[in-house]
Amino acid sequence: MLAKDFLTIGIFALFGIAFIVITLIASWAVRPHRPSDAKLSTYECGEIPIGPAWTQFRVGYYIYAIIFLIFDVEAIFLYPWAAQLLGFKNNHAMMVMGFVDMVIFVAVLSVGLAWAWKKGVLEWK
Amino acid sequence: MQILGFYITGYQVAFVILAGITLASAAMVVLLPNILRAAMFLGLSLFCTAGLYALMNAPFMAAVQVMIYVGAITTMIILAIFLSNRVMRIGFAQAIYNPLLAAGAAGLMFLFLFLTVVNSVWVKSAVAAGPARVGQDVPAVAQALLQPYVFPFELASVILLAVLVGAVVIAKEDVDGDS
């Protein structure tokens, strides 16, 4: 049963979460509690923080995120194809067709990448 | 294991836990006033859905769920929240204008679907039961993509291209007026 494999992951995750929670609780119980202005300010590796952390982001980040998402989805399609293509060893027609299918798929998406490159959206202005 | 006279398997325990977290975090998405926290709970809800897929012997679907929905979509939603200039204002809340009406509508919908599920004839078939063979879901997906569903597969690449172009054009800042 496959779900048993996930039992390992489940137990691992459980221990991971428990470790963090226990550490936080333990340090909260043990540490002294004497706040001051300097201690309460945001820790920025010694820099003095300016303004709140919740600020408006530039839209440029979003374009990167969109392009990432598209190619993330492409990777999803690539994985089972790559895992299975050699499984068609005995069926050459199928193998060639599968290969051609993926070449077309990747070529169409590369057009997207080439377009984005030439369009200049990958440059940070 | 036997609890209160019922035999309970580990599978069922895992299902109840995962389904419980999925539903609870989905409810939090709707109920929390702060939209950023709602987005975080959406991520949790989607992650637990991945767990449910794994329980249904579909680890590939679970991986896809984590990669696309938890990894990319939730990030996109949170980014989109930070793109809005309202993030800097204090009243950054989601609006629920009429909670009673919304709850009533959702409840009716649930009742409707529940009665449908209970009152229908469900045909069990070999295909509908899915690949029961352990660890066979990746080859099954690949086989389906390459043989019967090659048209949707190729169409998907064209759709992704069009969507990439459209989304970038809509989101792009047109400062220097390049065409």
Next chain:
Amino acid sequence: MQIGNLIFILPALCMSVAAIIVLLLGVVASKRPHKGLDYFFPAQYAAPVFTAIVTGIAGWLAWTELAAIKAGAFTEQAVGLFVVNGHAQLTVDPFAAILSFIAFAGTLVVMFLSQDHFGEDMLHKAEYYSLLMFASVAASLAAAASDLIAIYLCIEFLSLTSYILAAFSKTDRRSAEAGLKYFLYGAACSAVMLYGMSILFGITGGNTALSAIAIGFKGELANSAAGWVAIMFVLVGLGFKLALVPFHFWAPDTYEGAPTPVTAFLSVVSKAAGLAVIVRFLTVVANPASPASSMWYWMLIVLTAVTMFYGNMVAIWQTNIKRMLAYSSIAQVGYLMIGVLTAMSSQVVPVDSFSAALRNNNKGAWDLPGVLIYMFAYLLMNLGAFAVVVVVGKRLKSEAIDSYSGLMKCAPFLASALAVFLISLAGIPPTAGFLGKLFIFGGAIMTGMDRHPELIVLAALGIINSVISAYYYLNVVRVMYFGFSGEGEAPAEPVRGTFAMNTVIAVMLFLTLAMIIFARPVSDMASSAVYSGLK
């Protein structure tokens, strides 16, 4: 599958390649003005050229299929693509081929409209035309889709490109609102449709092809609660694309806010695709062996009646011509749905394919040929009306009906063309719209006399609605000829379209008027597309 069968989707394949070429044309030489490829062959000219070629191919394909029918060489299996276990995912029968031709022809006209509307200095023009071409690919594939996955992907492809096109005027707040509203309603409806499809997939034992589902979806299953829910949920998604009444909320704001050429596209091409899918879905899967017992048949009858009344009643009060055409196009879909429902009610036994559904139909029935004829007439008259709205709107900077006051004096050609298109939309003879309505209402009455009296009621309601719609269509004509509130102030400068626009308008004007002369060959063609030769 046989590679040779790909010729049936040749127009869509060519169009996809052309769309990619146009997309790349826009970025090839954008850094060097007046030197690069995009100067000599810019996207706004490349796109119509490619689209015209593809429209030609699509027309040739439809024509050859019709000729093959006449020769008796046509079977449904022959036009099936991506066949799995004998069930095709795409079925390019003449019905689909003609609707796909309509989609490409409509896109071609929309491109001319776009040239005029956006002009030379449009921002991201290569992307705009490329997306328009992708949208037409989606529409033409949707016309042939006969598999749940193909249907969903085509509809979603069309929707996604449409959302972007509706929001394309980035400096215009209303355009952004149009895109966002369309997107939010569209996303919700497509989620519901997908849920319905997943139920259909589940209860019929894991089939996605419509013909395979039809085999399993009969009797007890079709009348089970899950069967009802599945069909209704799928109809929600298709109803959204068609803007049928409970799912029409997006339409007025989107139509008004979107750039006018995009509005024209949404009201014609996108609806042709939705119509093709709903016809296939209703006649194959959801065909009621006994319509009287089927809830969704009656539900659709009521929705169709409500759609017609709602669209017309609200259109009367509009002062913006785009918004008026938006509401009127809601009503127009109601007329088309009468034809679809007539085709659906003609089924007496469950079928497993579209051609089987047609075989059971009366050979001489007018319903589906009527839908094809009306769709083509609607393409001509609605795009014609939008063409005039684009020209006038650009010159007068206004879309208010008031501003058309006295247009007859300063732009006699445009005003008389618009008058003919509006008269045709109202269904007054001797126009294309009249011919379409004659077939649809006539078909409904003929089938109604036979065994379904509810269709006669529906046809009567359609005729009443045509009379109501004549009121507001002719009101625009009155304003153009006699001025608003009788004053007749002509705009200061004469309003003239470009040569290209005048040609486009003239061609559509000619076809709108000439269709009635060629009524016989047109109706023969439409009914042989639908019926004859199917074995």
